[in-house]
Amino acid sequence: MSSKVISFRFSDAEIQALEALQTEEDSGSLNQTAARLLRGILGISKEVSTGVDINKLVEEKIAAAVGSLQAKLELVEERLGKLRA
Structure with missing residues (x-):
């Protein structure tokens, strides 16, 4: 399975919202948080855990x-x- 890097900018407010949704499994990485949430929205993961x-x-x-x-x-x-x- 191939993969591609997707890059986009977030405003300060969007970054704060993303930080609020981080869990321990994200290891403090906003990229991992965003990827986890998007996978959940896309139905790739069975559960979107926000920890919030x-x-x-x-x-x-x-x-x-x-x-x-x-x-x-x-x-x-x-x-x-x-x-x-």
Whole structure:
């Protein structure tokens, strides 16, 4: 079976996402992580192991965003209150 090297660029955000999906089996290599994930998507491997609870990660990101939004809204309300006074 022959093989070919595939190369492409990732943004900083994409690299961070890829790093979050690394497992011990990837030996710290982003190339191995990407290859493992792509093989899983292509159905070449039976299971895509991320080592990360994606639902928990998404929940944490949403909670952080909501908290940030709430803090900003409180600041706006405070400033509006001062303008009204």
